[in-house]
Amino acid sequence: MEEHVQRKQAEENQVTERAAGNQITEGVIWKQLLLFFFPILFGTFFQQLYNTVDAIVVGQFVGKEALAAVGGPTGTLINLLVGFFVGLSSGATVIISQFYGAKRADKVGYAVHTSAAFSLLCGLGIMAVGIFGAPYALAMMGTPEDIMGYAVLYIRIYFLGTIPNLIYNMGSGILRAVGDSKRPLFFLITGCVTNIVLDVVLVVYLRMGVAGAAIATIFSQTASALFVAVVLTGTKEMYRVKISRLRLDGRMLTRIIQIGLPAGLQSVMYSLSNVIIQSSVNSLGTDTVAAWTAYGKIDSVFWMIINAFGISITTFVGQNFGAGKINRVKKGIRQCMLMTLVSAVVMSSILYNFGFYIFEIFTTDEAVLEKGMEILRFLVPAFITYVTIEIYSGALRGIGDSWIPMIITMVGVCALRVIWIMIAVPLQRTITTVVFSYPLTWSVTTVLFLIYFHGFSRLGNRRRGRRGWF
Numbered sequence: 001m002e003e004h005v006q007r008k009q010a011e012e013n014q015v016t017e018r019a020a021g022n023q024i025t026e027g028v029i030w031k032q033l034l035l036f037f038f039p040i041l042f043g044t045f046f047q048q049l050y051n052t053v054d055a056i057v058v059g060q061f062v063g064k065e066a067l068a069a070v071g072g073p074t075g076t077l078i079n080l081l082v083g084f085f086v087g088l089s090s091g092a093t094v095i096i097s098q099f100y101g102a103k104r105a106d107k108v109g110y111a112v113h114t115s116a117a118f119s120l121l122c123g124l125g126i127m128a129v130g131i132f133g134a135p136y137a138l139a140m141m142g143t144p145e146d147i148m149g150y151a152v153l154y155i156r157i158y159f160l161g162t163i164p165n166l167i168y169n170m171g172s173g174i175l176r177a178v179g180d181s182k183r184p185l186f187f188l189i190t191g192c193v194t195n196i197v198l199d200v201v202l203v204v205y206l207r208m209g210v211a212g213a214a215i216a217t218i219f220s221q222t223a224s225a226l227f228v229a230v231v232l233t234g235t236k237e238m239y240r241v242k243i244s245r246l247r248l249d250g251r252m253l254t255r256i257i258q259i260g261l262p263a264g265l266q267s268v269m270y271s272l273s274n275v276i277i278q279s280s281v282n283s284l285g286t287d288t289v290a291a292w293t294a295y296g297k298i299d300s301v302f303w304m305i306i307n308a309f310g311i312s313i314t315t316f317v318g319q320n321f322g323a324g325k326i327n328r329v330k331k332g333i334r335q336c337m338l339m340t341l342v343s344a345v346v347m348s349s350i351l352y353n354f355g356f357y358i359f360e361i362f363t364t365d366e367a368v369l370e371k372g373m374e375i376l377r378f379l380v381p382a383f384i385t386y387v388t389i390e391i392y393s394g395a396l397r398g399i400g401d402s403w404i405p406m407i408i409t410m411v412g413v414c415a416l417r418v419i420w421i422m423i424a425v426p427l428q429r430t431i432t433t434v435v436f437s438y439p440l441t442w443s444v445t446t447v448l449f450l451i452y453f454h455g456f457s458r459l460g461n462r463r464r465g466r467r468g469w470f
Contacts, residue, residue: 069150091260101322123163130159161218171228317398382439412445
């Protein structure tokens with residue numbers, strides 16, 4: 001018994017020593033942000049590449065109707081359901097990063113096992129809702145008849161792979177929470193290569209159409225999920241997953257949901273507003289739907305960069321907040337904001353000037369290309385207005401402040417966007433009127449975030465001190 005206790009204590013000491021050398025709480029701030037940023041960026045790139053490759057292959061080898069189905073209305077519904085879980089799971093990332101920064105191995109274990117069990121249960125629920133409810137949702141969105149068959153087939157097959165999809169997302173979130181953003185990247189690269197190979201085989205050679213693209217995607221996501229599971233079950237670190245310990249701890253789940261639910265609801269509000277926008281786009285015809293689909297793949301490059309900075313600052317703030325280093329937290333936010341603004345300007349310039357050549361990867365249809373460039377040239381210059389929203393909301397989420405940012409986003413982005421679509425679009429039914437809702441709502445929400453962050457939040461208001469959580 002004494003040997004067992006001594007051995008267990010030695011293992012715990014080794015874990016604590018490894019955590020003590022955590023560079024996120026010790027190293028040069030901008031270097032640590034970039035070291036964390038780039039693996040997340042490339043990981044997000046390869047994750048986006050799953051559906052982008054599907055769109056390219058079906059657009060070139062099946063037709064513009066298939067292109068419109070794979071990335072347009074189906075993508076919006078997938079983001080609605082899966083995005084809710086990813087937002088919800090961000091609560092686990094924050095909790096784990098804070099406990100990891102505070103070197104609380106026991107709490108990290110509870111959080112990790114609760115998160116893993118939660119992802120399995122959510123996977124079953126989302127899969128059922130997606131398979132049985134998506135066709136009705138597509139019809140309610142006014143999906144054009146000539147793409148409805150493609151869309152229903154694609155989305156039903158896609159949702160069969162929900163469980164591995166969520167396992168990967170939760171598992172990679174756990175790894176990022178403890179500062180490991182490299183291995184999730186390697187797993188995604190492997191999955192993406194698998195997807196490309198299967199797309200060529202199933203769509204181009206076996207001529208399985210959108211069904212082949214969906215099958216390729218779920219097999220690829222399963223490969224990524226298996227790699228994550230192997231790492232989490234095989235590590236000796238404090239975040240190790242043991243199958244026998246997979247269960248929902250009530251108190252830990254409550255804390256995860258308290259932090260993650262606002263992000264999940266925020267994602268749902270974004271997606272619902274995008275469903276309304278997609279419905280408006282659908283009413284403008286197949287050419288416009290195809291152009292909007294291709295544009296969504298192109299501008300995803302920008303959103304990958306912004307999202308990677310947002311995740312980086314959330315983990316950075318979470319660990320340093322847990323370690324009690326508030327001044328370091330504030331310096332990190334300022335440096336991350338500057339890097340994100342510079343990246344936004346550079347990326348916007350590239351897309352504005354060279355976007356046409358990227359559009360040609362998806363389709364050679366002249367009408368689709370013309371509509372796509374109209375959308376791109378209008379929206380790209382406004383990208384910079386979104387930067388503050390992403391960085392401030394990510395930083396606030398890192399200290400567990402999620403509800404007010406959610407309310408700001410719901411009012412400034414979602415509600416205002418819906419109001420614009422309902423009032424302005426019927427008066428002038430053009431794609432420009434529809435997409436104007438984006439820069440309008442980004443600008444308003446940015447102003448609201450600036451007011452809250454600097455005037456009322458614990459991070460921006462000097463009169464408010466840190467409240468200990470541990």
